[in-house]
Amino acid sequence: MPVSDHQLTQAWAEVLRLSKVQPGQSVTILTGAATHPQTLRAATMAAQAAGAVVSRVDLPPVNAHRSLSRDPLAYLGETPLTGNPAAIAALKASDLVLDLMTLLFSPEQIDILESGTKILLAVEPPEVLVRTVPTEADRARVLAASEKLRKARQMRVVSDAGTDVTFDLGEFPTISEYGFVDEPGRWDHWPSGFLFTFANEGGSHGTIVVDTGDILLPQKSYTTAPIRITVEKGYATAIEGGIDAQLLSEYMSTFKDPEAYAMSHIGWGLQPRCHWSTLALYDKEQTLAMDARAFEGNFLFSLGPNNEAGGQRTTACHIDIPLRNCTVSLDGEVVVLKGKVVEGAGQ
Ligand SMILES: [Fe+2]
Numbered sequence: 001m002p003v004s005d006h007q008l009t010q011a012w013a014e015v016l017r018l019s020k021v022q023p024g025q026s027v028t029i030l031t032g033a034a035t036h037p038q039t040l041r042a043a044t045m046a047a048q049a050a051g052a053v054v055s056r057v058d059l060p061p062v063n064a065h066r067s068l069s070r071d072p073l074a075y076l077g078e079t080p081l082t083g084n085p086a087a088i089a090a091l092k093a094s095d096l097v098l099d100l101m102t103l104l105f106s107p108e109q110i111d112i113l114e115s116g117t118k119i120l121l122a123v124e125p126p127e128v129l130v131r132t133v134p135t136e137a138d139r140a141r142v143l144a145a146s147e148k149l150r151k152a153r154q155m156r157v158v159s160d161a162g163t164d165v166t167f168d169l170g171e172f173p174t175i176s177e178y179g180f181v182d183e184p185g186r187w188d189h190w191p192s193g194f195l196f197t198f199a200n201e202g203g204s205h206g207t208i209v210v211d212t213g214d215i216l217l218p219q220k221s222y223t224t225a226p227i228r229i230t231v232e233k234g235y236a237t238a239i240e241g242g243i244d245a246q247l248l249s250e251y252m253s254t255f256k257d258p259e260a261y262a263m264s265h266i267g268w269g270l271q272p273r274c275h276w277s278t279l280a281l282y283d284k285e286q287t288l289a290m291d292a293r294a295f296e297g298n299f300l301f302s303l304g305p306n307n308e309a310g311g312q313r314t315t316a317c318h319i320d321i322p323l324r325n326c327t328v329s330l331d332g333e334v335v336v337l338k339g340k341v342v343e344g345a346g347q
Pocket residue numbers: 265302318319320
């Protein structure tokens with residue numbers, strides 16, 4: 001359903017309020033070739049209405065000759081800020097950067113955040129943004145679950161489809177995404193509403209079965225048959241199944257990088273305004289599929305880098321796979337039971 005400028009501007013106003021934008025603060029809107037014009041318009045008006053000093057930095061895209069997909073999360077290589085000290089300086093001098101371009105995790109982004117600048121990524125279509133305006137309740141719920149995950153030393157995930165995998169925890173921090181940036185140096189993504197951490201290096205073991213109907217990203221497809229992934233010492237050592245397994249496996253092989261097969265982030269979704277079924281309703285070109293990453297009760301795991309959390313692994317390949325119907329437990333306590341968040345646990 002189309003969104004009015006007024007409604008989208010109101011949504012931005014709420015997100016900027018939650019992000020504690022004050023009159024006189026510097027808000028820089030980072031844009032690129034794929035920035036949605038209505039989102040840019042609404043963000044600009046809302047930031048001006050909040051009394052901010054608004055600037056725009058527009059950068060040309062990179063990586064097109066290397067990536068097999070138009071999805072900005074499909075190839076984690078250089079960013080438009082790589083070797084661009086002028087743009088980096090402008091962003092560092094800002095109180096808040098509204099990333100309508102998709103900067104991605106990068107040394108440049110970490111550098112900007114360490115200066116105290118806040119960054120909020122928002123690139124989903126306007127209709128997704130207005131459906132998923134974050135709330136204080138989202139923040140409270142995600143932070144409560146994150147506290148539990150932070151203390152855990154082992155995560156186990158099982159499912160009737162055949163998943164049985166354990167992750168040793170403790171080496172890496174827990175990261176919370178609730179959709180706004182209320183503290184200096186914070187990065188977040190609107191929409192979100194989930195939490196994750198990374199398994200200890202070499203500390204992932206077992207089998208993950210991606211069941212029929214689960215989602216592959218960046219493929220943005222629902223699987224038509226189960227994919228069986230064997231995990232040994234932190235790496236996917238076998239990817240077996242039918243056509244979906246072959247498509248995933250061949251895609252990953254094109255990166256020619258053994259680190260592509262490493263376990264990356266692991267966590268679960270807590271966002272009731274995001275849905276498993278939504279991906280079927282959007283053009284793949286128009287969405288990052290944040291619904292799939294955030295829907296309540298998913299178990300989201302990733303293959304690829306762990307530098308986002310301070311690890312040493314960088315790889316251009318990044319696969320996200322949200323699973324339904326999994327039971328997730330932390331040190332034996334169930335926090336998600338067969339795809340349903342257990343109220344009172346992990347929150
Ligand atoms: Fe990911």
